[in-house]
Amino acid sequence: MINKLTQGIKVNADRGRKKVLKDERRLKSSTINSRLVFTILFWAVVIGVIFFTFQSWARTGFLNNKINGYQEKASAQIASLNEIGFANSPAGEDYTKKFIAAYINVPNDPKQREERAKALQGFLAEGLKVEQLEDLSAFKGKRVLKSASLYDVKDVNEDAASYVYRVKYELFKTVEKKQQVEVEKKDKNGKEKTVKEEKVTKQDESLGEQEQMLVVRVGTDGNSFNVIEQPYYQALPSNSRLTAIQDQTDKSKKNIKAESQLKQFATQFFTSYTTNSINEMSYLMEKPESLKGQYQYKGLEDFVVYDGEKEGQYIVKTLVLLHEANTELQTKQPFTLVVKKQNNKFYVEELKHTLGG
Numbered sequence: 001m002i003n004k005l006t007q008g009i010k011v012n013a014d015r016g017r018k019k020v021l022k023d024e025r026r027l028k029s030s031t032i033n034s035r036l037v038f039t040i041l042f043w044a045v046v047i048g049v050i051f052f053t054f055q056s057w058a059r060t061g062f063l064n065n066k067i068n069g070y071q072e073k074a075s076a077q078i079a080s081l082n083e084i085g086f087a088n089s090p091a092g093e094d095y096t097k098k099f100i101a102a103y104i105n106v107p108n109d110p111k112q113r114e115e116r117a118k119a120l121q122g123f124l125a126e127g128l129k130v131e132q133l134e135d136l137s138a139f140k141g142k143r144v145l146k147s148a149s150l151y152d153v154k155d156v157n158e159d160a161a162s163y164v165y166r167v168k169y170e171l172f173k174t175v176e177k178k179q180q181v182e183v184e185k186k187d188k189n190g191k192e193k194t195v196k197e198e199k200v201t202k203q204d205e206s207l208g209e210q211e212q213m214l215v216v217r218v219g220t221d222g223n224s225f226n227v228i229e230q231p232y233y234q235a236l237p238s239n240s241r242l243t244a245i246q247d248q249t250d251k252s253k254k255n256i257k258a259e260s261q262l263k264q265f266a267t268q269f270f271t272s273y274t275t276n277s278i279n280e281m282s283y284l285m286e287k288p289e290s291l292k293g294q295y296q297y298k299g300l301e302d303f304v305v306y307d308g309e310k311e312g313q314y315i316v317k318t319l320v321l322l323h324e325a326n327t328e329l330q331t332k333q334p335f336t337l338v339v340k341k342q343n344n345k346f347y348v349e350e351l352k353h354t355l356g357g
Contacts, residue, residue, distance in 0.1 A: 093150055095225040096163040096216050099123045103231065104145040104169050104214075106136065108204065125219060125226035133230050141173040142204060151213065160219040160228065166236070168211040172204040212236055245334075245356040247317050253306040255314065262305050262316055262339065265346045269337075270297045270320055285348035295322035298330060314339045317355050 102119050117130045124130065145167065152164040182194050213234040218225050269284060274297045281288035298321040306315040316337040323330050338350040 092153075092161060092163065092218055092220070092225060096165070096218055097148060097150075099216060099227055100148045100165060100167065100214065101145060103133075104143060104148070104167060106139070106143040108140070108142040108172070108174050123227050125228045128228065128230075141171065141207075144170045144172070146170060146209065148214075155217075159221070160217065163216045163218060164234075165214045165216070166211070167214045168209060170209045171207040173207055174202050175205050176200050176202055245354060247304065247355045249304075249306050249315065249317065253315075255305045255307050258314060259303065259305045262314060262346070263300065263303055265339070266300060266303070266316060266318060266337070267297075269346075269348065270300075270335075273297065274322070285351060287351070289351060291322070293325060295324055295331075297321075298323050301332065308338060308340070310340070312341045313349075314341070319355075 099120075102116065102123065105116070107113055107116065113136065120130050120133070124133075147168045148165050150163065151166045153161050154164065155162040178200050184192050184194055213236060214231055215234060216227060216231045217229040219228040220226075272281065272284060273289070274291045274295050276284075276290060277292055278288045278290045281290050301319040301321060303318040304316070306317070307313075308315050316335075316339055318335055318337075319332045320335055321330060321332055334353060334355040336352040336354060336356075337348050338352075339346050340349055341347075
């Protein structure tokens with residue numbers, strides 16, 4: 001009996017111990033799983049924060065670069081606008097031409113002069129009067145504008161510019177001429193008779209044409225224009241002469257021996273140049289050109305051959321005499337040919353319409 005009781009207690013104790021151990025394993029396993037999940041979530045959050053931070057930084061940098069690009073472009077456009085200026089624009093040119101027409105044309109009739117003065121005042125900025133531009137009280141005559149062409153625009157800023165025009169006008173003086181005219185009058189008895197009387201007539205006598213530079217200073221508020229200062233004249237620019245383009249090739253590179261052969265080729269080439277199509281000329285030159293139907297080849301002048309930079313290469317410079325189609329007009333046109341020789345045949349690598357190149 002006692003033995004059975006003792007064995008029962010042992011069995012129950014063993015069962016209790018096993019249960020406790022089993023529960024401990026479950027608890028440890030549960031704790032480990034919870035830590036693992038927490039660790040994974042923690043690092044996932046950290047990595048996510050780092051990723052989105054980087055994305056935000058990269059996107060911000062991209063947007064900043066784009067914005068800076070727009071700002072730089074806008075600044076460049078504004079700077080360009082300021083450099084060109086509204087004053088230095090087609091509208092400004094149109095305005096100054098109208099002013100010059102009103103300013104230069106001076107009639108001899110007093111009423112017409114008054115109308116001109118009113119028109120001129122409409123061009124002038126506030127504080128600038130017509131009488132500050134000129135004094136016509138002693139001028140007995142008229143001034144007529146013949147031509148006005150824009151020569152230059154200088155002193156340009158964002159709200160003003162000086163327009164320089166080349167103007168031509170003709171001056172006239174009004175002269176009084178006396179002449180005898182026959183008029184019909186009645187005498188004391190009422191009879192008509194022809195008598196001579198002296199009549200004074202006014203005529204405009206030309207003083208000749210004048211040509212000079214006229215400078216008009218114009219200001220703008222972005223919407224309208226005004227002449228902001230008295231116009232002034234300048235002498236015409238001097239007629240300096242430039243030096244014509246010449247063949248500047250080193251004369252020591254001249255190849256006299258090759259002239260005969262290359263002159264024969266040039267004759268054939270320019271004959272084809274004036275008779276063949278562009279597609280056909282591709283067999284003779286790198287960048288095909290053609291004057292087919294426009295000119296006829298007539299000859300060569302001032303023909304010179306130089307050695308090129310590469311072996312088998314030549315530089316040909318010449319004036320080509322061309323006869324314009326359907327006319328008797330002949331022109332001399334400058335050409336420079338860069339020619340290479342391959343397989344005993346010449347080929348034009350480059351054609352220039354100049355002797356200086």
